[in-house]
Amino acid sequence: MSAPSIVWFRDDLRVADNPALHEAAQRGEPIVCLYILDDASSGLRPLGGAARWWLHHSLEALASSLRDIGLELTLRRGAAADVIDSVVTETGAKAVFWNRRYGEAERNVDAGIKSSLRAAGVEARSTQASLLFEPWTVLTGQGAPYRVFTPFYRSCLAEPEPRHPLPVVDEATLFAGVTSDALDDWSLLPTAPDWAGGLREAWTPGETTALERLRAFLSDELSSYVAEQDLPAQDATSGLSPYLRWGEISPFQVWHETRSYVASLDRRTSEGTRAAEGASAFLRQLVWREFSYHLLFHWPQITHANMRPAFDDFPWAEPSPVVMEAWQMGRTGVPLVDAGMRELWQTGIMHNRVRMVVASFLVKNLRIDWREGERWFWDTLVDADPAANAVNWQWVAGSGVDAAPYFRVFNPELQATKFDPAREYIRRFVPDIDAETYPPPLVDLKESRKAALDAYASISKDRALGEPG
Numbered sequence: 055m056s057a058p059s060i061v062w063f064r065d066d067l068r069v070a071d072n073p074a075l076h077e078a079a080q081r082g083e084p085i086v087c088l089y090i091l092d093d094a095s096s097g098l099r100p101l102g103g104a105a106r107w108w109l110h111h112s113l114e115a116l117a118s119s120l121r122d123i124g125l126e127l128t129l130r131r132g133a134a135a136d137v138i139d140s141v142v143t144e145t146g147a148k149a150v151f152w153n154r155r156y157g158e159a160e161r162n163v164d165a166g167i168k169s170s171l172r173a174a175g176v177e178a179r180s181t182q183a184s185l186l187f188e189p190w191t192v193l194t195g196q197g198a199p200y201r202v203f204t205p206f207y208r209s210c211l212a213e214p215e216p217r218h219p220l221p222v223v224d225e226a227t228l229f230a231g232v233t234s235d236a237l238d239d240w241s242l243l244p245t246a247p248d249w250a251g252g253l254r255e256a257w258t259p260g261e262t263t264a265l266e267r268l269r270a271f272l273s274d275e276l277s278s279y280v281a282e283q284d285l286p287a288q289d290a291t292s293g294l295s296p297y298l299r300w301g302e303i304s305p306f307q308v309w310h311e312t313r314s315y316v317a318s319l320d321r322r323t324s325e326g327t328r329a330a331e332g333a334s335a336f337l338r339q340l341v342w343r344e345f346s347y348h349l350l351f352h353w354p355q356i357t358h359a360n361m362r363p364a365f366d367d368f369p370w371a372e373p374s375p376v377v378m379e380a381w382q383m384g385r386t387g388v389p390l391v392d393a394g395m396r397e398l399w400q401t402g403i404m405h406n407r408v409r410m411v412v413a414s415f416l417v418k419n420l421r422i423d424w425r426e427g428e429r430w431f432w433d434t435l436v437d438a439d440p441a442a443n444a445v446n447w448q449w450v451a452g453s454g455v456d457a458a459p460y461f462r463v464f465n466p467e468l469q470a471t472k473f474d475p476a477r478e479y480i481r482r483f484v485p486d487i488d489a490e491t492y493p494p495p496l497v498d499l500k501e502s503r504k505a506a507l508d509a510y511a512s513i514s515k516d517r518a519l520g521e522p523g
């Protein structure tokens with residue numbers, strides 16, 4: 055058998071529109087499909103619990119998609135550089151293909167592997183797959199990265215249309231005989247206790263479901279997206295974030311499926327007009343995902359450092375275990391906050407509007423550092439995303455590049471009246487709201503708001519908040 059190519063899967067757990075797999079298949083050489091559970095390379099952030107649950111099922115789904123085209127998924131654990139080195143040696147592979155990642159630690163790992171492969175005479179090819187626009191291509195007139203969403207968005211729209219999804223790889227040659235770890239041995243699923251019942255009920259990971267979900271969203275929800283996207287009781291958004299996070303669907307698929315769905319509509323009808331408006335609003339959200347990665351790429355410290363340096367002096371409260379647990383478990387006595395936190399704990403997801411409310415409550419009413427909240431989301435969200443999570447937490451905190459000002463404190467009661475007027479969402483997740491055991495509010499909303507604004511004044515009165523570093 056001729057020397058194989060290795061396709062190294064990472065955050066692109068799909069067969070459809072996968073440039074690395076596509077390029078390898080086109081060469082006609084046998085293929086080794088490899089996934090590495092890398093808990094050893096320096097700087098990589100360990101996955102949270104919900105993410106590990108998702109990954110387990112996503113790898114099962116990927117293995118099944120690969121089997122359909124005659125390939126097998128090889129699983130290995132360890133530092134990526136060591137694993138790639140051994141698989142290349144074991145198989146005599148002459149080329150390694152992968153799709154790009156954008157976090158700093160991931161890029162360092164990938165760059166190191168690329169140069170050692172090349173030094174050893176093995177071809178290393180990386181391709182664009184997870185972002186519509188590479189972060190180094192969308193720049194201001196002065197050649198600088200954008201710091202504000204709207205001009206970034208406009209600039210993306212002025213770029214050439216993103217490429218169409220690649221043709222399906224329907225046949226490839228397997229390089230057989232490579233040993234694989236057993237997925238169960240990785241212990242990605244929780245056992246003692248098994249807390250994943252709600253996740254199993256809510257989700258089916260994998261590219262087949264991702265595409266079905268996108269298509270169902272376009273035909274059933276797109277026309278009401280603008281009117282209902284902020285209403286957590288409605289199933290009005292796509293629910294695609296975990297599928298995008300794990301690369302079970304590519305943004306190119308989402309972009310073009312949406313565009314061609316809209317092109318097929320009759321715009322002279324009000325339904326057609328609303329769907330077209332829904333499509334623009336939906337694709338705009340997809341560009342928020344791009345913007346998050348753009349920021350992560352250009353300011354890698356965004357995951358852990360305040361982008362506005364003045365926030366380094368912010369008098370955060372000590373995050374007491376009692377207060378943190380009340381917030382995490384949805385027992386703050388503030389119904390919309392509790393509903394959101396319980397939705398998260400039970401299902402691994404939370405509606406965007408409610409994410410903003412619970413984050414504002416933590417950072418402002420409880421005056422707890424946004425990084426505490428980001429960590430909890432990282433552990434509990436099935437869509438926990440290195441870019442979107444940090445960028446959105448900093449956005450709510452006011453410490454980010456393009457951020458809501460700190461003095462904008464969401465009032466969770468008013469938010470509930472506006473976005474959950476019939477209290478349907480609240481009752482779904484807080485059925486005990488009228489019970490005697492339901493706790494009184496952890497803090498007085500008015501007083502805590504005032505305390506937050508006073509704390510903010512202490513960092514903002516003498517000097518500007520500082521340009522993002």
Ligand SMILES: Cc1cc2nc3c(=O)[nH]c(=O)nc-3n(C[C@H](O)[C@H](O)[C@H](O)COP(=O)(O)OP(=O)(O)OC[C@H]3O[C@@H](n4cnc5c(N)ncnc54)[C@H](O)[C@@H]3O)c2cc1C
Nearest residue numbers: 291292293294295339340342343406409438439442443446
């Ligand atoms: C505090 C906080 C933390 C967040 N953490 C994450 C996270 O870890 N992972 C994550 O994917 N999103 C995160 N978001 C953004 C947003 O809440 C989710 O992307 C959205 O709720 C996903 O639902 P959907 O797929 O139905 O969205 P839709 O409305 O259908 O939007 C389509 C897609 O656009 C992207 N998108 C939408 N809104 C945003 C946004 N504000 N920022 C970046 N991308 C966006 C997502 O990929 C989403 O799937 C966070 C928001 C807040 C306020």
